Amino acid sequence: MIEQEAPAASAVPRKRGRAIVVTSGKGGVGKTTTTANLGAALGASGASVVLVDADVGLRNLDIVLGLEARVRHHVLDVLEGSATLDDALVTDKRVPTLRLLAAAQTREKDEVDTAAFRDLIASLRDRFDYVLIDCPAGIEKGFANAIVGADEAIVVCTPEVSAVRDADRVVGLLGDGRSVKLIVNRLRPALVRKGKMLSVDDVNAILRLPLLGVIADAPDVIVSTNKGEPVALDAASPVGEAYRLIAQRVAGTLTGEPEIPRERTFFEKLFGSLR
Amino acid sequence: MFEFIQRFFGKPASSETAKERLRLVLLSDHLSLAPDVVESLKHDLIEVISRYVDVDAANCDVSFEQQEAAVAMLANIPILGMRTRPTPPAPPPDPPTPPTAPPNSGRGKRRRRRASPAGANIAAPAPPPAPAPGAPGFSPV
Numbered sequence A: 001m002i003e004q005e006a007p008a009a010s011a012v013p014r015k016r017g018r019a020i021v022v023t024s025g026k027g028g029v030g031k032t033t034t035t036a037n038l039g040a041a042l043g044a045s046g047a048s049v050v051l052v053d054a055d056v057g058l059r060n061l062d063i064v065l066g067l068e069a070r071v072r073h074h075v076l077d078v079l080e081g082s083a084t085l086d087d088a089l090v091t092d093k094r095v096p097t098l099r100l101l102a103a104a105q106t107r108e109k110d111e112v113d114t115a116a117f118r119d120l121i122a123s124l125r126d127r128f129d130y131v132l133i134d135c136p137a138g139i140e141k142g143f144a145n146a147i148v149g150a151d152e153a154i155v156v157c158t159p160e161v162s163a164v165r166d167a168d169r170v171v172g173l174l175g176d177g178r179s180v181k182l183i184v185n186r187l188r189p190a191l192v193r194k195g196k197m198l199s200v201d202d203v204n205a206i207l208r209l210p211l212l213g214v215i216a217d218a219p220d221v222i223v224s225t226n227k228g229e230p231v232a233l234d235a236a237s238p239v240g241e242a243y244r245l246i247a248q249r250v251a252g253t254l255t256g257e258p259e260i261p262r263e264r265t266f267f268e269k270l271f272g273s274l275r
Numbered sequence B: 001m002f003e004f005i006q007r008f009f010g011k012p013a014s015s016e017t018a019k020e021r022l023r024l025v026l027l028s029d030h031l032s033l034a035p036d037v038v039e040s041l042k043h044d045l046i047e048v049i050s051r052y053v054d055v056d057a058a059n060c061d062v063s064f065e066q067q068e069a070a071v072a073m074l075a076n077i078p079i080l081g082m083r084t085r086p087t088p089p090a091p092p093p094d095p096p097t098p099p100t101a102p103p104n105s106g107r108g109k110r111r112r113r114r115a116s117p118a119g120a121n122i123a124a125p126a127p128p129p130a131p132a133p134g135a136p137g138f139s140p141v
Ligand SMILES: Nc1ncnc2c1ncn2[C@@H]1O[C@H](COP(=O)(O)OP(=O)(O)OP(=O)(O)O)[C@@H](O)[C@H]1O
Pocket: A024, A026, A027, A028, A029, A030, A031, A032, A033, A034, A055, A060, A135, A136, A137, A185, A186, A187, A215, A216, A217, A218, A219, A221, A222, A225
């Protein structure tokens, strides 16, 4: 089904890459943002990375990465044989070891065959160090497809009741066979201090997952998404730094408790708003 | 301490409200995802009550309901009559083996973690008055 035709690729010894699905249950909590930034940070550190957009019908990953104008083929083209994998992979302009396999925008999740998707992920693992899969919201077929080829999962959760509830459900559905880790996204330290937002500990008292990192709710993320430039590549951004640390934790080169974002001082705010 | 201060000023932090709501909603989620656990609980419950009174085992109903401040277990166990022999004083020391239900099955497929943190907090208010046709004057000994 999936050709392994690229002569250059088949000449190199097969890798045994890691397939990691980024999921959440609830929509809009930051799966796509996390996939793009984790991928960019891993890629920038020298690893070969492919990002697979499994959100068929609502593709976003290309936009967040700023690669939308260069997508020619998508996952379903590859699965259906109308394009080769190499035709469909888009190479990032900033990080040459980072590639994107876009989702089909005009198709539906139910059209993706689960077994074929699993085979696709398996063949990508032969070629890349990391296969990051951007999971759609929900727990239906799109979710089943996104997780089928992944033996690791990153659950993204915001400090909100509904997000934690859905994350808890997703953790149950991911089953015991996968390593599951947590990223808390959109934390607002000032609100936590005032008792107006769940803290990271509150969230993880319920989910009880190994914590990869915590991302603040930050304008940097929105600005970088506007530009199509992953904030993880912005050396000056604290959120970018947080993503880079997460990438190191994923790679296993960093251990110990992750940092919790702190409130910015007055001067940092002033400086930040000038950037 | 923090909570005390919050109380003192009369306004619970909304994150406390969020935590409590989460605890309750997850408790009822987990119960509804673990039908086998509920089934074996129902089985044991009937067994214990049967030591004292005759119950209509076929028409027992045990369910859980999320209420305002707790998840309540509602048990409707029709009683047919007093046991002819008085209650056995203490149940024979049962071997502490768990009931027959398989540890984890079904779609919920919970979880490497053990019992949910909230699991210990099932509030069980008085069950709705069970129709007890044949036992008007049951008094606990
Ligand atoms: N840490 C953050 N700070 C500020 N904004 C954020 C942050 N993370 C995500 N966002 C914004 O939240 C929105 C949703 O993010 P994203 O698309 O990554 O979520 P998603 O989980 O992939 O959504 P969907 O379920 O629709 O696929 C985007 O506009 C994104 O820019």
